[in-house]
Amino acid sequence: MTQQTPVSKAPGRGGAESVAPKRDPRLLATVASPKGWLDAFKRALRGGDLGALPVVIGLILIAVVFQSANDRFLSPQNLSNLTVQIAAIGLMTTGVIMVLLLGEIDLSIGSVAGLAAAALAVLAVKQGVSEWVAIALAVGLGLLVGLVHGFIFAKLGVPAFVVTLAGLLGWQGLHLYLMGADGTINTSPSGTIALLTQTYFVSFMGWAIAVLALGLYVVSVFLVERRRRLAGLPYKPLTGVLFRAALLAVPILGGVWVLNQYKGVPLAFLIFVGFVVALDLILRKTRYGRMVYAVGGNAEAARRAGINVDLIRISVFGIASALAALGGVMLTSRNFAASVSTGGGEELMMAIAAAVIGGTSLFGGRGNAYSALLGGLVLGAIASGLLLLQMNTSVRFMITAGVLLVAVILDSLSRRGRKTHARGGA
Amino acid sequence: MSTPVLELSGISKTFGAVRALSDVDFQVGEGEVVALLGDNGAGKSTLVKVISGAHPADSGGVITWDGKPVSIGTPADAQRLGIATIYQDLALCDNLDIVGNLFLGNEKLHFPGTLDEVEMESRARELLDSLSVRIPNLRVPVASLSGGQRQIIAIARSLLGQPRVVMLDEPTAALGVAQTAQVLDLIERLRDKGLGVLLISHNMADVRAVADRAMVLRLGRNAGDFPIADTSYEEIVAAITGAADNPVSRRSERTGASALATEDK
Ligand SMILES: Nc1ncnc2c1ncn2[C@@H]1O[C@H](COP(=O)(O)OP(=O)(O)O)[C@@H](O)[C@H]1O
Ligand SMILES: [Mg+2]
Numbered sequence: 001m002t003q004q005t006p007v008s009k010a011p012g013r014g015g016a017e018s019v020a021p022k023r024d025p026r027l028l029a030t031v032a033s034p035k036g037w038l039d040a041f042k043r044a045l046r047g048g049d050l051g052a053l054p055v056v057i058g059l060i061l062i063a064v065v066f067q068s069a070n071d072r073f074l075s076p077q078n079l080s081n082l083t084v085q086i087a088a089i090g091l092m093t094t095g096v097i098m099v100l101l102l103g104e105i106d107l108s109i110g111s112v113a114g115l116a117a118a119a120l121a122v123l124a125v126k127q128g129v130s131e132w133v134a135i136a137l138a139v140g141l142g143l144l145v146g147l148v149h150g151f152i153f154a155k156l157g158v159p160a161f162v163v164t165l166a167g168l169l170g171w172q173g174l175h176l177y178l179m180g181a182d183g184t185i186n187t188s189p190s191g192t193i194a195l196l197t198q199t200y201f202v203s204f205m206g207w208a209i210a211v212l213a214l215g216l217y218v219v220s221v222f223l224v225e226r227r228r229r230l231a232g233l234p235y236k237p238l239t240g241v242l243f244r245a246a247l248l249a250v251p252i253l254g255g256v257w258v259l260n261q262y263k264g265v266p267l268a269f270l271i272f273v274g275f276v277v278a279l280d281l282i283l284r285k286t287r288y289g290r291m292v293y294a295v296g297g298n299a300e301a302a303r304r305a306g307i308n309v310d311l312i313r314i315s316v317f318g319i320a321s322a323l324a325a326l327g328g329v330m331l332t333s334r335n336f337a338a339s340v341s342t343g344g345g346e347e348l349m350m351a352i353a354a355a356v357i358g359g360t361s362l363f364g365g366r367g368n369a370y371s372a373l374l375g376g377l378v379l380g381a382i383a384s385g386l387l388l389l390q391m392n393t394s395v396r397f398m399i400t401a402g403v404l405l406v407a408v409i410l411d412s413l414s415r416r417g418r419k420t421h422a423r424g425g426a
Numbered sequence: 427m428s429t430p431v432l433e434l435s436g437i438s439k440t441f442g443a444v445r446a447l448s449d450v451d452f453q454v455g456e457g458e459v460v461a462l463l464g465d466n467g468a469g470k471s472t473l474v475k476v477i478s479g480a481h482p483a484d485s486g487g488v489i490t491w492d493g494k495p496v497s498i499g500t501p502a503d504a505q506r507l508g509i510a511t512i513y514q515d516l517a518l519c520d521n522l523d524i525v526g527n528l529f530l531g532n533e534k535l536h537f538p539g540t541l542d543e544v545e546m547e548s549r550a551r552e553l554l555d556s557l558s559v560r561i562p563n564l565r566v567p568v569a570s571l572s573g574g575q576r577q578i579i580a581i582a583r584s585l586l587g588q589p590r591v592v593m594l595d596e597p598t599a600a601l602g603v604a605q606t607a608q609v610l611d612l613i614e615r616l617r618d619k620g621l622g623v624l625l626i627s628h629n630m631a632d633v634r635a636v637a638d639r640a641m642v643l644r645l646g647r648n649a650g651d652f653p654i655a656d657t658s659y660e661e662i663v664a665a666i667t668g669a670a671d672n673p674v675s676r677r678s679e680r681t682g683a684s685a686l687a688t689e690d691k
Contacts (some may be wrong), residue, residue, distance in 0.1 A: 296522060365521035
């Protein structure tokens with residue numbers, strides 16, 4: 001093949017180049033008007049970059065279907081219960097998301113949740129340790145377990161799914177051993193553990209939290225956009241910032257309003273959302289989060305860039321197991337007991353399914369913390385709706401499987417779309 | 427030519443029983459593009475690895491930097507001197523955007539641990555503008571870029587460390603014509619900024635387009651050092667193959683093909 005490469009050999013190389021404009025004319029600007037936003041939205045749709053849209057549409061669809069089948073579905077009481085029900089598995093999902101971002105999987109989170117529940121009950125009830133301390137120790141145990149998984153995976157090179165498969169079995173064994181002859185250990189119905197899922201905030205507190213969160217969001221985004229403008233970078237104008245804040249205010253203020261009509265915002269849900277927000281900030285705003293994405297995207301590139309890949313892997317597995325343990329604490333709280341079956345059922349599958357349905361890729365490097373909330377809401381809403389319709393678990397499993405399959409297919413298609421896109425182009 | 431920034435003399439490198447480099451000399455000056463040529467297995471990549479610290483040379487040779495003897499035992503040594511290496515398999519993270527890739531492992535922070543995205547994007551824009559690289563949106567994942575743009579991002583990233591010598595191992599091997607031109611343009615700009623460039627390429631057209639000198643290796647030894655402007659294609663091929671009568675010259679006599687045909691990879 002003959003390849004004559006055209007190269008500009010103008011005299012006085014370089015000097016003749018005109019100064020590049022600050023803002024490239026090819027960059028499609030988002031005009032701050034309803035039409036501009038609509039155009040930007042259409043562009044995102046065509047680029048296959050749908051973000052949270054499919055999940056949000058799915059949620060609305062679920063709400064409409066179940067509400068028309070049973071008008072108690074959208075009642076404040078049902079929605080309030082729903083938010084408490086999804087908290088435990090939701091916390092496990094936030095951990096799973098970290099592991100999925102690395103392109104790995106953790107099959108042990110259900111067993112770790114069960115182990116933490118057993119340790120919690122044994123410490124608090126049998127050993128008489130203060131409940132606060134017992135909670136801390138149970139979560140600490142989870143962290144330790146995860147660090148062991150991460151070490152074996154990162155340092156000894158055993159595939160993560162094998163390490164955590166051994167964990168799935170082994171930690172369940174330790175869980176059963178700790179429970180001893182008792183099938184169930186009841187925890188105090190009025191202690192700290194129980195309060196985690198029995199506490200609701202008075203209306204005023206709910207509103208205050210919502211308004212504070214929205215205010216912080218607007219101020220922080222505004223400050224960033226102002227810095228971008230001063231630095232001569234493309235920025236979102238104030239109207240755009242306020243428009244996004246308004247979009248965000250609808251579910252937040254609406255949620256608080258509905259929850260306040262029952263008992264108020266549940267502490268358990270707030271803890272879950274708090275962890276989701278914290279994880280989101282860590283992933284998007286910190287150097288640690290950037291390293292997690294980098295390792296998930298291309299571990300070799302991350303290593304060459306000087307990132308300690310092993311340390312990132314070990315820490316992510318540690319965090320994932322600690323969050324699973326916290327999920328186990330929540331499960332104990334809601335049942336006022338730890339039993340031999342805590343965490344041993346569908347929790348693992350549902351936590352992973354929620355992450356994928358929420359939009360985190362199984363292929364690593366793509367996804368965000370909010371998948372835990374969105375995916376958890378989808379699965380929780382399906383479970384709750386089918387319960388109202390008195391359908392049993394069999395139907396729920398089949399429907400959940402269908403939703404999961406759709407999510408995975410979307411994930412695979414978008415991955416393929418990006419690949420072909422990357423190969424083409426000039 | 428200018429005084430060499432980097433000069434190697436008498437460099438050898440053995441891998442077990444294989445003598446990949448024996449007694450090799452090499453130098454590159456400021457604002458100079460040196461093409462490193464040779465057949466497959468001639469030792470080009472090995473020489474790059476010696477200079478980059480990935481595989482330190484055997485004892486006996488001398489490496490000087492600005493005329494002073496130095497030793498390069500690790501990649502960190504090379505980086506500290508101001509040597510940047512861009513390997514053929516690009517070390518980019520497809521899922522991160524351009525800014526994220528440019529500053530990977532070298533992020534600008536404000537509070538402890540938090541990313542200063544505004545600072546990084548401004549610096550990225552300045553860097554790419556200074557290289558006359560036009561990429562409209564720096565916030566797209568690099569997976570969506572073309573091969574040439576990705577190569578350019580990989581090169582630009584190495585420039586953040588303010589190197590004085592840049593080594594490129596077959597930067598255009600996987601690229602089409604237009605994309606190759608983009609990368610060659612960038613190499614010329616590096617030269618104009620006063621950097622020394624070591625370029626490995628199998629493509630003689632590329633070499634003739636941008637290189638000032640061609641350094642030929644054959645079977646791990648120096649086999650000639652030619653100023654590109656006054657050397658014919660046949661002379662270089664003869665040095666690469668080690669004979670005036672070689673498959674390439676025989677073929678061009680037979681077919682009367684243009685002398686500027688590309689040697690097969
Ligand atoms: N890590 C290594 N271990 C053993 N032999 C090697 C190693 N790297 C290169 N070689 C040998 O050194 C010689 C030169 O290789 P290389 O520098 O890759 O050639 P080129 O890049 O010019 O094609 C080859 O014979 C190759 O087999
Ligand atoms: Mg090579």
